[in-house]
Amino acid sequence: MESMSTSGDELRDLYRELILDHARNPRHFGRLENPSHQAEGINPLCGDKLKIYLDIDSKNTITDACFEGSGCAISVASASLLVETIINFNTGQVAKYFSAIIASLTNTEKQAGIDLGKLKALEGVKEFPTRVKCATLAWHTLNAAIKKQHRTVTTE
Amino acid sequence: MKLADSNENMPDSNRILHHLSDFPALNQKINGHQLVYLDSAASSQPPSCVIDAIAEYERNDHANVHRGVHTLSHRATEVYENSRDKVVSFINAKSRNEIVFTRGTTESINLIAQSFSRSSLKKGDKIIITHLEHHSNIVPWQLVCEQTGAKLEIAAIDETGEVNSQALINMLDDKVKLLAISHVSNALGTINPIEKWISVARDRHIPTLIDGAQAVPHMSVDVQELDCDFYAFSGHKMLGPTGIGILYGKEEHLDKMPPWQGGGDMILEVRFSGTTYNELPYKFEAGTPNISGAVGLGAAISYLQDIGMDRIKTHEKEILAYMTAELKKIDGLRLIGTAKKKASVQSFLLDDIHPHDIGTILDNQGIAIRTGHHCAMPVMEYFNISGTARASLGLYNNKTDIDRLIESIGIAKKIFN
Incomplete structure (x- = not known):
């Protein structure tokens, strides 16, 4: 099937400056000393590996977060943007963002009332179905960390 | 099936390229570009007779x-x-x-x-x-x-x-x-x-x-x-x-x-x-x-x-040598797998761009390659890498395909400069 586009517009939309910047210089990259929560996610097809470390206080607020791992530009940028976003969120807010970001990356119905802010930079993956998993891996891993699931999260 | 035997002196490569039209899947556009299929090591395209x-x-x-x-x-x-x-x-x-x-x-x-x-x-x-x-x-x-x-x-x-x-x-x-x-x-x-x-x-x-x-x-x-x-x-x-x-x-x-x-x-x-x-x-x-x-x-x-395995071997050897030589010319490109005797396959890395990003950019240009560990994780571990971009040939590939590959790698470099 032939796509409508003959130019690299979708590519530029996927690899926006903000994405490339976060891929090259991921924020909050590293590990926490004694995290209250952590989880590992892998994308077995790509070999992307991600660990997310969280400190969640008694009021369910994420007071600190870090990630480490390796992967493609999309998965690293997504993890970097995620961690930057969720620090100081409570877990209820995270749940709302999780649904909103998954919806926005998979082209399903928009969640009303949530402005994804910088995370919107990831929307370019919509046009690249084989890459959606790269962008969502960090979010699934975050979810597993909050729920204290010990099994490694996979995108498969 | 018919062989392009009208000219017995025709070089092997040209003879084989007479068969291009036998492969219906190759005759399509992907993302607005003529498909270049360089993933035969994963799965080859069947000719109409199959x-x-x-x-x-x-x-x-x-x-x-x-x-x-x-x-x-x-x-x-x-x-x-x-x-x-x-x-x-x-x-x-x-x-x-x-x-x-x-x-x-x-x-x-x-x-x-x-x-x-x-x-x-x-x-x-x-x-x-x-x-x-x-x-x-x-x-x-x-x-x-x-x-x-x-x-x-x-x-x-x-x-x-x-x-x-x-x-x-x-x-x-x-x-x-x-x-x-x-x-x-x-x-x-x-x-x-x-x-x-x-x-x-x-x-x-x-x-x-x-x-x-x-x-x-x-x-x-x-x-x-x-x-x-x-x-x-x-x-x-x-x-x-x-x-x-x-x-x-x-x-x-x-x-x-x-x-x-x-x-x-x-x-x-x-x-x-x-x-x-x-x-x-x-x-x-x-x-x-x-x-x-x-x-x-x-x-x-x-x-x-009908084509003959020796003829296929000669043709692919020529295209592989051309592909490897052209890839080598690209600044920041590292060939993975440089054995003296090789068939069909060239794996590579480009600067510090993840192979999946290369794969996506190439696909956007109509070029199909494989990226990742190729179900050979111990090989990747030996080279201390998570995966490679891999271009692999079938008898239907030609030098134009390689030129398109090289051009698209240039686009990947530009995006990630």
């Missing part, structure tokens, strides 16, 4: 094989067994009893592991493979070693992706009960000197199994000349359909081996007091086989034979 043979069988001859007296069943049996005969001639087996239809290379290797090896391995015995192997020639041996207490040992490779041949030969002591090696590496394209290894193994009474999935589409293979004990390959890497493959085995081994799976077709008589097994090769073909797959594979073999 697609037509399958459709013809399904339209007119579909029935079960080796059962029933009606005409369709007879026809189905005939086309199925006719394909077996084509395989016999394609790899020069001694007899049709030596050709077992399987689902593919993976199943062929598992069959040997679970029948030939499991029934004879003891604690302390060894199986030797190389560091180059595809997961399908690693995991079946890990399983059978767990089951029997035997040990799996690995022959080392060097930074070019060649196996240390002398070290491998030194490993072949009297505890070794099987040497299981790839003919051509799927991740790096290295052609292994299997002739030499088989000959040493034979002298030391060690049976050999060759994973030929990446060799059979690119060169002529003669199992009698090689004198290996087993040779495994897949239909869909040699212009045929998926879900069909071959296990070649010397009759003396297949005869002694216990059946692997039980069911219909593999029996002579079933009684609750005991069952007698069918003769070769049916002893290893339990259940209704992939008949249309076998028909497609037979058509693919005829197609390859």
Whole structure:
């Protein structure tokens, strides 16, 4: 099937400056000393590996977060943007963002009332179905960390 | 099928390119660009004659094989067994009893592991493979070693992706009960000197199994000349359909081996007091086989034979040399796999761009390559990388395809500058 586009517009939309910047210089990259929560996610097809470390206080607020791992530009940028976003969120807010970001990356119905802010930079993956998993891996891993699931999260 | 034989003096490459129109899938645009298919090591594109043979069988001859007296069943049996005969001639087996239809290379290797090896391995015995192997020639041996207490040992490779041949030969002591090696590496394209290894193994009474999935589409293979004990390959890497493959085995081994799976077709008589097994090769073909797959594979073999494997080899060698030379010119591009003798495949890395990002950018330009670990994680581990971008050739590729690849890599570089 032939796509409508003959130019690299979708590519530029996927690899926006903000994405490339976060891929090259991921924020909050590293590990926490004694995290209250952590989880590992892998994308077995790509070999992307991600660990997310969280400190969640008694009021369910994420007071600190870090990630480490390796992967493609999309998965690293997504993890970097995620961690930057969720620090100081409570877990209820995270749940709302999780649904909103998954919806926005998979082209399903928009969640009303949530402005994804910088995370919107990831929307370019919509046009690249084989890459959606790269962008969502960090979010699934975050979810597993909050729920204290010990099994490694996979995108498969 | 017709050969471009009007001009006998035409160079091989041009002759082969006359066949481009035989491949319907190649004639399409992807993301607005003419498709350039450089992923034949993962799966090759079938020519029209293969697609037509399958459709013809399904339209007119579909029935079960080796059962029933009606005409369709007879026809189905005939086309199925006719394909077996084509395989016999394609790899020069001694007899049709030596050709077992399987689902593919993976199943062929598992069959040997679970029948030939499991029934004879003891604690302390060894199986030797190389560091180059595809997961399908690693995991079946890990399983059978767990089951029997035997040990799996690995022959080392060097930074070019060649196996240390002398070290491998030194490993072949009297505890070794099987040497299981790839003919051509799927991740790096290295052609292994299997002739030499088989000959040493034979002298030391060690049976050999060759994973030929990446060799059979690119060169002529003669199992009698090689004198290996087993040779495994897949239909869909040699212009045929998926879900069909071959296990070649010397009759003396297949005869002694216990059946692997039980069911219909593999029996002579079933009684609750005991069952007698069918003769070769049916002893290893339990259940209704992939008949249309076998028909497609037979058509693919005829197609390859009509062109000639030597001609295909010459053509692909020329394109591979061109591709490697052009890739080398790109600043920041690192070739992974630089063995002296190679077939079809070139893996590479570009600057610090992740292979998946390269793959996406190339796909956007209509270029299909494979990215990732290529089911050969130990190879990636050796090079201390998570994966590569891999361009692999089929007989239908030409220099224009390579020019398009190189141009698109330039676009990837620009995006990530």
